[in-house]
Amino acid sequence: MSDTAVSASPRLRWQCRRGMRELDELLQTFLERGYPQLNDTQRMTFERLLTTQDNLLLEYFMGRSVPKDADTADVVAKIRHAAHP
Amino acid sequence: MTAMKLVRRKFDTLVIGAGGGGLRSAMQLAQADANVAVVSKVFPTRSHTVAAQGGMNAALANVVPDNWHWHMYDTVKGSDYLGDQDAIEYMCRAASHLVVELEHAGVPFSRLDNGKIYQRPFGGQSQDFGGAQAARTCAAADRTGHAILHSLYQQNIRAKTHFFDEYFAIDLVKDSDGYILGAVVLEIETGEPLLIEAKTTLLATGGVGQLFRTNTNAHINTGDGIAMALRAGIPVQDMEFFQFHPTGIAGKGMLITEGVRGEGGYLVNKDGERFMERYAPHAKDLASRDVVSRAIAIEVREGRGCGPNADHVMLKLEHLGAEVIKKRLPGIRDMAMTFIGVDPIEEPIPVFPTAHYTMGGIPTNRYGQVVVPLGEGAEEPIPGLYAVGECACVSVHGANRLGGNSLLDIVVFGRAAGNHIIEHLAEHRYHRQLDEGSIDQALARLARWEQSGDGESVDELRQELQRVMEEDCGVFRTEETLVQGVARVEALAERLQNVRLKDQSKVFNTARIEAFELENLMALGLATVKSALARKESRGAHSRVDYPDRDDERWMKHSLYYEDGRVDYKPVRTKPLTVDTFPPKARVY
Incomplete structure (x- = not known):
């Protein structure tokens, strides 16, 4: 397991292109500011989070609901934090 | 290759x-x-x-009386008489049938207590050709587009697209x-x-x-x-x-709905002046979208914008008080806090007109x-x-x-x-x-x-x-x-x-x-x-x-732009399929 800071792959960047402006903005900011600091486990959690439907992602990112899984909730908190650290 | x-x-x-x-x-x-x-x-x-x-319009008449012809009138008027009336008649006639069809495809439209599909009023909707407010918009809570897209996707998977x-x-x-x-x-x-x-x-x-x-x-x-x-x-x-909304979060674009100004929020420039009083003395901040949008752009162009680059104005809500904001505008507060770290209970939201629809x-x-x-x-x-x-x-x-x-x-x-x-x-x-x-x-x-x-x-x-x-x-x-x-x-x-x-x-x-x-x-x-x-x-x-001003004599026509830079025109189709033409008149609400 390597926990060194790495940039997101182009594939992951494309997964962050979503159907809503709000999600594009938050995810792309996070790729620059937050993603490089994640460890391998958190990166896998982030990739899993990206398979979530857009409307539920928006609920999470707006703080209107919280993922049940604690690791996912932690990554969501980091995404919200990265928007305006 | x-x-x-x-x-x-x-x-x-x-x-x-x-x-x-x-x-x-x-x-x-x-x-x-x-x-x-x-x-x-x-x-x-x-x-x-x-x-x-928002939702999808159809004259189902589940809340108040309605029919497709009134919907057609509103759409022609809303288009400022540039819409093609044959296509508009076709769309408004088909709407009710298509809502039912979408429901059969799996879209969970919200319901009234009597079991019929819920319909909400939207701007520009009227009964009886410009009369009382209609309620024509069918919605699946606040995620109608999501529900339609997912239902259609599932149906395509099933049909082996x-x-x-x-x-x-x-x-x-x-x-x-x-x-x-x-x-x-x-x-x-x-x-x-x-x-x-x-x-x-x-x-x-x-x-x-x-x-x-x-x-x-x-x-x-x-x-x-x-x-x-x-x-x-x-x-x-x-x-x-190109349709613009007057209040997008400056530098970001996300929409701050008109509801904020409806609740008493108002716009100010860098001097703290409530400038809409100059542009629309009667309606002020509730003037139509294009008037508010242009007023914001003029304030910025004339050097009265806010921020280090003087490139936006401020939408103030603080005077409404924490209780009203939390109760009536929770989504807007979430947005402002999430995207710009501003709590509108304490600070105004920086806004600028935002491009919305082609x-x-x-x-x-x-x-x-x-x-x-x-x-x-x-x-x-x-x-x-x-x-x-x-x-x-x-x-x-x-x-x-x-x-x-x-x-x-x-x-x-x-x-x-x-x-x-x-x-x-x-x-x-x-x-x-x-x-x-x-x-x-x-x-x-x-x-x-x-x-x-x-x-x-x-x-x-x-x-x-x-x-x-x-x-x-x-x-x-x-x-x-x-x-x-x-x-x-x-x-x-x-x-x-x-x-x-x-x-x-x-x-x-x-x-x-x-x-x-x-x-x-x-x-x-x-x-x-x-x-x-x-x-x-x-x-x-x-x-x-x-x-x-609108100039129907010279400009009630569609423009056609060619790749070589040429601009040509073609007539608006003013003849509907079965009903009489709605002739152009002033678009006032």
Whole structure:
């Protein structure tokens, strides 16, 4: 397991292109500011989070609901934090 | 890569774009046993239809009396009499049936206590041709677009539609007689081109909100289909009509709804002046969208903007008190806190007009067929080519779209195109012989981005284009700004020739995709600013400070912009299918 800071792959960047402006903005900011600091486990959690439907992602990112899984909730908190650290 | 070596697949129909319009057509075709391919640059359920929260208009009359003819009147009036009345009648008549059909496809519309579908009132809706407020918008809570998109996607999976996810469409291909016969597409993962041959091709690629710096649109909305049509020699229609909302979060674009001002929020400039009192002494901050948008732009242009760059104004809510904000505007508070770290209980929200919806696009008739002028008002379809949704201009929205009519547009004309394609396929059972030259043209577009060396970056040029479009062709338009806009966009288009990609790899080279998107944006930026310069009147969303009035005598006509920069016109279709024409009159609410 390597926990060194790495940039997101182009594939992951494309997964962050979503159907809503709000999600594009938050995810792309996070790729620059937050993603490089994640460890391998958190990166896998982030990739899993990206398979979530857009409307539920928006609920999470707006703080209107919280993922049940604690690791996912932690990554969501980091995404919200990265928007305006 | 040469045309000979290109991998080829054959389908009855190629649908480009997997939003609601594309998927509605694809579903119908696949259910009719057509062999359908859907190409989407992102995973289909991440298409921009998912962002439509408001709902879909249909005169079901579940809450108050209503009928399709009143809906038609509102749509014609809302379009500022630029909408084609045959297409509008067709859409409004079909609406109720299509709501029921969507429900059968799995869309969970919200309900009234009596079990009927709930309907909410929206701006611009009336009973009895301009009378009392109607309640016409059917919604699945606040996620109607999401519900429609997911239901249609599931139905397509069931009907065995073939999806090409994460493929980018490069250009249309045709035969020597001008039949459109599919497209060259690029698999983003491998960087390899693929030729999809099809007897019919449907463009459903959405709008071009990314033309403007401040916009509400997803990043994918780069007008790819509209630009492809333009490159194929088809003029694009009414591109000067772009709907703006007055209050987007400055520098970000997300929408702050009018509800905030309805609750008592108001706008101030850098001096703390409540400037709307000067522009609209009676309605003040509740004046119509175009008036508020232009007032904000004027404040900024005249140096009374806020912030270090003086490029926005402030929307104040603090005086409403924490209790009112938390109770009545919780979503807006979430947005402001999430995106800019501002709690509107304590601080104002920086705002600027934000680009929202493309009324113009690829000219079509009410069957979804792409049409081109034949001279003297007549039009003829381009054989094999269809377009629906925001990329098309049918034209039901004319100069201004009403809330709740965009989801309706995509399902009505998605179905209409599906119906016509089924007929076309019955009459054209065999694939036609492609003109290999048209494939080479698409491949040349790919080869252009293989030029290496030093040059400008895609990112910088896109940002400049968005800034110029906002400054010169946004909500504040005069001869002077538009002349300057044409010159500045033309200069940027020249500079596009000097852009080079540093990364020449093939696998998941998203920089290359962004370069293609920039080419599309640039072509449509020119189309928009040149069409706006040519139209010397104010109508709907096209608002000229130097020509403040609507001029029906000279300008009640659709504009057509050609790739060579020429702007031509065609008449509005004022004759409905069965009812009397709604003649133009002043659009007052």
